[in-house]
Amino acid sequence: MLPPTRQIRFCASRDGTRIAYETCGNGPPLVWVAHFVHHLNFDWDSPVWRPWISALAKRHTLIRYDFRGTGLSDRSGVEFTFEKLVEDFEAVVGASGVRNFSLVAMSGGARVVLPFVVSNPDRVDRLVLYGTSPTGPLTAKAPPERVENMRVQLKAFEMGWPQDIPGFGTFLTSLHIPDASAEQARSFNELLRLTTSAENGVALLRTLVESDMQDLLPDLSCPTLVFHSRQSAVLPFDDGRKVAALVPDARFVPLESRNHIVLDTEPAWKQFVRELDEFLPTHSARAEPFDELTARERDVLELLAQGISNADISVQLKISAKTVRNHVSTVLGKLGANSRAHAVAVARDAGFGRRVQTRSSQV
Template structure:
């Protein structure tokens, strides 16, 4: 069922908001909130109702709810003062007002220009396996198409990321063309957190366990940030399993085995983690957001604090960061025998462009894709978003072997 109101049309089957028939960008969680308000338009919806329906019972702050309401209003050109569509009912909640016309769903063709917008796969399946040392690893499958595995990296939580305004657009976009497998590495998210061994080999074994549990024989491997050295180490062990290797925003040597400003930045980040982990207004959150998504929205930045609170402890975060910043895969690059695409943003504040260029220049026949962006995590609102996915799809699907 679709819903028309004013110049807008809400299309649940494709998770689109149309304005005068044209798709309008809307973050997944904001879409869910707007859809719920429209469906429940005959009554006032309380904050508890919203938390149950949109956040699935997770604890969220009043400010987070207010931010999502503001984003929903902005998406449909509704001012907080006018409240033409979403009315605040003091001390009771919110109600969607104005005429709504329910329309039976018809076949909808998504415009080519909308290929980069978030929408998405409606379901993920979460399961568990054991790494070689017995560590419990949570993994999730979603989407449809050619098999792709996303290597684990610092800060993931399978359930939170599935609804996150920062990660859900990326997961939805990948799920349009790929059968995606991802997992929470040790010390993070739904995987075991009481861990003391964070060696690179253990992270590779976590990836091996998730791939084997999912029954994958051959696939494309997508490593981002810390996932890049893990993906490289896996490719060195199992080149026959990989049809393609995609390395995005990665590095050859971690900050603490580099010199100069990179090492100083790594030590400063560790100090901020220990003193500001998971605190919404802490200096760490500000520094973290400035590094990772300097052009991110307020909602995306707020989601980082929530992710920190949910995914791991401050001690674990610091231990993971210390281990990651000591990774060094220099000796693996020239030995690699897998078709490789290296992607890097020209002004990445987390991993400097020089690290991406070194990866591409030292891996035989590697292709290099430069993104015009300051963000370490590419977001739908920037021009680099379609470039990223068009590059991945062309590289993997243009020559993907079914075997």
């Protein structure tokens, strides 16, 4: 059964591409940029991704999205550049209505978030980099043999994806989760087919593996935790070590696993979840003032955060204009806000006002 708080929405990136994103759970906001083989609508049935969602959303409001060209995001006529992937991430963060948040970013997606994190050091509270590398394996800095290996993989993806060749799914799955059970492997194979087309999949992967964010890593200033599987066949263990060494004061956690995507059926999973729980904040610094609000005051604050005027709040809640003014005054006092704008900013940081950002669908 799906959590009642799960919602899928759409936002527009700078070039107009519609990006699907999902929120679920309750608590401080946590944005997750996942591996490219995932789908907002099918991850919940995946024995590979469902444990990840549960672990990340159990104490947080989890925000995640489908890359352009994949999942529920626009698939037709989309352009793939690294800059556009960064803009997609920024669009999701903006549409979600959160100002301060923690961030978990995986594999090539970890490089996508770095420009934002470096440019907005006051907005990311904690950063988790999982199974990534300073540069993609198809850059000038990569060893020649690694570049050639990546080119062969991309060619295999291009040839195997559209014809639905059974060996293709097996190849990709064994590369990412060699110790998967039969159910986990079957699910990952099927998710690959559902996630995107051959054309989009290859274009997205090529964009990710050609990205180079090594020069940004030393500029990170937020607390950072780096995970990497010791025997990952996707990205060598030394890649994770280099990432952690380049980020000031980062903590490095090696995972005793052969799986690039750690599974909940292996011992490394417990270590991963324990370290994650200890690192990520479990409550907002602004949580207590909100606990003091009555149900009606929370309704008023929700509408304030959506940018709705007192007159319209009066109509929507069917209360007098004077009562609205009294509620607004009380809310400002309880939040310690010195103005309406201040209260709105504080409320949006805590997750209020998201419904106005985009059209949404309950799932």
